[in-house]
Structures are given as structure tokens and as C-alpha cells.
Amino acid sequence: MAHDDLSGKDITAVSSADVSHETAAPGTAVVPSETFENPGFPAHRPRVTDTDPKAEKKAERQVYTFFYLSIVGSIFAIASYMAFPIEDGDTGALRLHTMMLGIGIVLALFGLGLGAVHWSKSLMANHEGIDQRHAVRGSEETRARAVEIFKEANEESGFGRRTLVRNTLLGALVAFPLPAVVLFRGWGPQDENPVELLEHTMWEKGARLTLDPSGLPIKASDVTLGSAFHVIPEGLNESEHRLEEKAKASVLLMRLDPAKLKESPERAGWSYDGIVAYSKICTHVGCPVALYEQQTHHLLCPCHQSTFDVTEECKVIFGPAKRALPQLPIAVDGEGYLIAQSDFHEPVGPSFWERSSS
């Protein structure tokens, strides 16, 4: 049996007797003796379209109907592109436009696909055939010739002989990707220690707490019991790297009944009359934590359900986060506005390699 299945003429109907394991194709490796008998093909079964000319006609009609449908779909898509324009500011028009265009294109592609598959399944020739698998290993002859070709090429090019040419070529190939390293490094912070950047935020001694997004300062008396204020540091909106700074410095400000706050001695004075400020950046993977429940004082992260207890210095009470949310020490200035006493005392957000505190 010929092994070249590219010519097409070798694909022939064979009877099941021809494919027993004695005539196993080369490349099918070891044939264990206890192997079961190859059952061969099931008996050939003609389709309805092979026996009934009416069914054949019907299948033909179905196939070209699918192709007609496809044409209709294409024309429909063109027509609806013109008939349902996107009108500025009207989301309904946009929705209609996309939907009609989509229906047309789906009809066009599905019609083509269904027609093609139905054609091949019901009308194209119905007989079973076998393509023998190629041997994976080449013949000794081919292998010897391949080695010969390599040797010849080496001699003709002088790759082994002209060592300087070869080595400079290898050097050039090694040097070629280096600019990419420099380019990618250029995306990172310049002239600054990235660890330093991750460990510090815009908060500093005396920086006023301001409203997100307006940047208006907040008076302690504005923060009534049960309130939650979304806070950015003063001057953030004018900052050169506004979003980068916001991603680190976002703070949630809440006022609780002071009797409910359990504060450790080393954090005494970090809150003001029940007003506490905590970093909004989750210590797990850095989502903004801001689902504050004013009765239970739970602070929930929407990404992985880490839950922090605001009454207990935002310690983790549920979920994958490992560290409490960093607290921003706050005070009140002479005019009654809330100010930061300092930056956070630990890096905000998720862990990173060089993080100093664990």
C-alpha cells in the first residue's frame, strides 16, 4: 500500500480484512502478541440520500437554502448598517445598530457553515477509506544524506573555519534583544528607588484630608457619626502623577462611637474623637476596600471578601488578606480641618519582595 496520502488517489475504500495487525503500517511501533483482533470498519451503511433520490433532492435544496440564507444575511448586515445608524448620545440606537449588524453577520457565517457541513455529510461521496500513517523515523539513506548536507554547508560557508565571522554573528544575535531590556526598564520609575516609592505615599505631616474627587478640605465636625468619607491627600489633583499617587494614598475616613474603638497604646492619639482613617488599598492584592457597614463596622473588600474590623484597628476577620489595613494617624489643625500626623507607618497595599516589615 502506498504511503503517500497527499495524492488523493490512494484514499480508497478497503474491506475490513485488509487492516489486520499483520500489515500494520511502519511507525506504529511494537505490536504485542496478546493484542485483540482489529475489528476493522463497521459494515458500510448507505445513507438515505444514497438510496432515495427524493431525499437527495431534499438535502440539495437544504444546502442551497443555507447558502441563500447566508447571502441574505450579508445583504441584511449591509442594509442594517445603513438603516440603523449610531446616533450621538443615544445608547438605544447604538444597541439596535450592533444587534441588527450582529444578526446579519451571524446569519451570513452560520448559513455558510451549516450549508458546507450539511453538504459534506449528506451529499458528498459516502465510502470509508484509510490513510496510512507515515513512519516517524526517516530511512537510513535520508538520514545519511541529511548529515552530508550539514557537512557540505559547513564546508561551503566556512562556518567552522572562519571562527571570527561565526563568533561575531553569535555576538550580534546575543546583543540584538538588549535594547528591549533597556526599553522595558524605561517604563519603570526613573532616578528613584522603586522600593522607596512603594513604601511611601503622598501623606505627610500636616497634609489636609480632602474629599475625593473635589479636593475640598474636611472639617472634623463635618464627619458625623456613621459617615464614611472617601479621602485623598491635599494637592493630589494637582500632582504630576495623579493616578499613581491616588492608587497609594486613597483613604477611607469613618466616624464611630469612640467607646467602640479598641485602640492599642502605641496608636493612642491616631484617631480624633472616634474619627479614624485607614488605607483603602487591600493588603491582599490591592483592590480598593470601601464596603463599610456602619452598624457592624465591617469593612469588606469586594474582590476576595477579605473583611476588616474597623473597631479593632482594621484587623482581618475573614478572607485571604494577611495584614490589617494600615492606619493613617490624624489630628485637627487650628482651623478645625483634619490633617495627617505623618505618612502611613508601614507600606500600604499588597506584599512585595523588598517590603521591610513582614
Next chain:
Amino acid sequence: MARKGSTANRRHPMATVALIAIGLLFTGGGYALFSSTATAETSTASQTTIDEGKKLFAANCASCHGLDLQGTGEGPSLLGVGAASVDFQVGTGRMPMAMQGPQAMEKAPQFTAEDTEALAAYVASLSPGPAVPDDSLLDAEGDATNGAELFRINCAMCHNVAGAGGALTEGKFAPALTGVAAVHIYEAMVTGPQNMPVFNDKNLSPEDKRDVITYLKYLEKNPSPGGYELGSLGPVAEGLFVWIFGLGAIVALTVWLTAKSN
């Protein structure tokens, strides 16, 4: 803001009237600062309305909130919650509660608008608090863009960016905001019902609140440009749809492709 009322004389009828007058003056003055169109927000509740409210309160609310609004083990004190809180809780059917649970559920209101108003007037008469907002703040004709930004910063983490609601801890949830009356949205922001934080006028000014309502009403009026929203619930609902219908269709087509024609 100085809103602490003297509770010592609360049973003296003249004192309550004086307190209402002071409360109205304060809140009305506050609104006038922010909005030139704002007028004194509520019509002066008459003494008969307050008396009516007192009876309703004693019969329906006092068993949990106490006859003097002082609160009991079953329910919080209502001193200082204001008319807005009563209008929200009773007007949306959350109060009276059907049963204790993770949170009070919204249901068909148990009281008529008139009775709700009487209850609100009574509660507000005992100690001043946020009043029912003026209609000019509820017209949903503010700045939807500003409202959307404020909504994303202050509300979307719990209520979902499309206002579809979301889960909180231990069985609580932030309800969907579609179909909620503008007045109730406003009152919820100003009073912080249940576990929702309070967004007072210094946090979100009355104009800001109007913008937030405008955004929510814009979402209601305009269909989603992306087609069917699947509840706007995001990756869970969308993923489930793709897994069931998308993969289902692929499996069905594969079976058809490989089956022998009959």
C-alpha cells in the same frame, strides 16, 4: 452642625412647636445656602398631624423603639433620625419589620402616605434631624456625569456601578437601586439606613445628591448599549451564561458535526 435638641421638655406642647420651628429654620437655612431654589423643605406639620403620628407610633413602633423613641434591646433609638429616616424606612416598607434578620427587607408599605407623613412629623417633632428633601432636588435634571463620578467613588463599591446591588458580609446586601423613588434615594444618602454609611451635606452636597439621582435615573431611562445586561451583575452572570449557552452550543454543534448522516 448643632442639631442636638433639648429632650428635657419634650412633653411640653409649646416646646415641641418651638423645636420644629428651630429645626426648620436650621435645615431650611442650610438648604438656602446651597440651592437658591430651595425653600423651607416641609410644610409646617400641624399639631393634629403630630398627635396622629404619636398614636400611630405608640401602636406600631414603640414596642421596639420605645414610647419616647429612646430605643430598646429590640430596636435603636430614633432620637435625631429626622423625618427623612422615617419616610424612607416606612415609605419603602422596611419598617415595621416583618421579622428580625440580617437586615430589614423592602416590602409593600404598611402605611398610607398620610400615615407615614404623620409618623415622620411626630418623630421629627421630638428631636430635629434631616427633613424630607425638597422636590427641586429630586427632579433628576442635574449633571449626570458628575453624578456618575460621585456614584463610582462613594456608592458603586456596594451598590454596583450600574446600581444593581451587591452582597455584603454575613447575609446583608446592598439593594438594587433601579426603580427606587428619587426621594428614597436622597433620604438613604442623608440618613444612612441600616448598615449604609451616612452621606451628609458636607460629604455630598444637596446638589451632588441631585446629580447622583440624575445618574441613576439616566441609567433607568437609557438601555445598556452592550445589549442584554443579565442583571448588570458582571462576570458571574455573564460567565454562567457563556458556560451554559456558549459551551452548550459548541458541544451540540460538535455532536452534529461528528455524527454520521442517516
